[in-house]
Amino acid sequence: MSLECFDQEVFNLTNQELKRQCEGLEMIASENFTLPEVMEVMGSILTNKYAEGYPNKRYYGGCEVVDEIENIAIERCKKLFKCNFANVQPNSGSQANQGVYAALLNPGDKILGMDLSHGGHLTHGAKVSSSGKIYESFFYGVELDGRINYEKVREIAHIVKPKLIVCGASAYARFIDFAKFREIADEVGAYLFADIAHIAGLVVAGEHPDPFPHAHVVSSTTHKTLRGPRGGIIMSNDEEIAKKINSAIFPGIQGGPLMHVIAAKAVGFKFNLSEEWKIYAKQVRSNAQVLAKVLMDRKYKLVSDGTDNHLVLMSFLDRDFSGKDADIALGNSGITVNKNTVPGEIRSPFITSGLRLGTPALTARGFKEKEMEIVANYIADILDDINNVNLQKEIKQKLQVLASNFIIYEKAMF
Incomplete structure (x- = not known):
């Protein structure tokens, strides 16, 4: 029996979401369109299999096939990131980070991460997350120019x-200097932990x-710029750390791994290892740079005055409207898009004075520089006359026509 016949309510809502994704423009920097092949294996028979443990060391029988699948995912991940160890079992980036902390720290140990309001992530020590409750967290940030001041990081x-320094961000538009972070970590005897969830797809392509x-x-998600399934991974070149990571994930914080998702990670990694992937990642950056240039030409302030990666962060500190207003x-x-805090923030995290925009999803649809220039100018048009509802309706119709030339999925994947 098909989903349409069995549960028409969910079927209809799924198709509504398909329509929304196809007709609208997705510019949330952490979202992307995965491959149909990835979705195919995620909806496969593999969802039925419990496989607690690791390949050839399971606590359940009947794992011969899924052992091979997980080994493929591990080997492709190691090849992709040029590392000696990979754990592909974390269910999310947040759980991957939790696993790293559990492996390397004891409750109450000190961690130093990027401030959430400056572009960091909840799991980098924010007081509202477990990383800020279990461990004693401290923070570095960016200057008013939107860039990390590495000397200030060193001073802090x-x-x-700290026992561990986290580098990585969810709203930082510039390259991260991992070598400088390692120098600082070595000076204070800390582990250096790189969370590259946002930039992983650019990293593996040399961008x-x-x-x-x-x-x-190193941890990452497998979606975002990697375009794989929703999930997490952890990598290292240190054999002792690798053992601790495996124990921290299972049995430390997770039970049976999601074998259908691990298989989907393997499929995604195969795409990431292709020459086609390098072309895509290069286009992501090129599109982001076009977006940044047009917005700055239209007199909008960007944090750090541009971008090196897949996103731009707009600042409305000089405007009468908020990030929430722009988002709506x-x-x-x-x-x-999504509203976002900016350096020098004057509003609450629920209102904000900024906006985060990304190019991975539109690039996946086939948008290039020409289309990004059109979209960027429409964004400026909307914000220039932010209360003009009729203009918003008019532009929405124009964008639906544009989007119709770049359909990512022909039909829902059931």
Whole structure:
């Protein structure tokens, strides 16, 4: 029996979401369109199999086939990131980070991460997350120019003397200097942990500096710029750290791994290892640079005055409207983005003075520089007259026509 016949309510909502994704423009920097082949294996028979443990060391029988699948995912991940060890079992980036902390730290140990309001992530020590509750967290940030001041990071590290330093961000538009972070970590005797969830797809394509060999341990999601399934991974070149990571993930914080997702990770990694992937990643950066240039030409302030990666962070500190206002206006026009805090923030995290925009999803649809220039100018048009609802409706119709030339999925994947 088909889903349409069995549960028409969910079937209809799924198709509504398909329509939304096809007709609108997805510009949330952490979202992307995965491959149909990835979705195919995620909906496969593999979802039925429990496989607690690791390949050839399972606590369940009947794991001969899934052992091979997980080994393929591991080997492809190691090849992709040019590392000696990979754990492909984390269910998310947040759980991957939790696993790293559990492997290397004891409750109450000090960690130093990027401030959430400056572009960091909840799991980098934010007080509302477990990383800020279990461990004693301290923070570095960016200057008013939107860039990390590595000398200030060094000063803070020498004062705090953390056991672990986290580098990586969810809203930082510039290259991260992993070598400088390792220098600082070595000076204070800390582990260096690189969370590259946002930039992993650029890293493996050579479009962003590599965290190896500088980081002791690296985590990432497998979606975002990697375009794989929703999930997490952890990598290292240190044999002792590798053993601790495996124990921390299972039995430490997870039970049976999601074998259908691990298989989907393997499929995604195969795409990431292709020459086609390098072309895609290069286009992601090129599109982001076009987006940044047009917005700056239209007199909008960007944090750090541009971008080196897949995203731009707009600042409205000089405007009468907020990030939330901009988010709503663009949403009404068929452009999905997210409000974001900015350096020098004057509003609450629920309102914000900024907006984060990314190019991975539109690039996956086939958008190039010409289309990004069109979209960027529409964004500026909307924000220039932010309360003009009629203009928003008009632009939404125009963008639907544009989007119809770049359909990512012909039908829902059931």
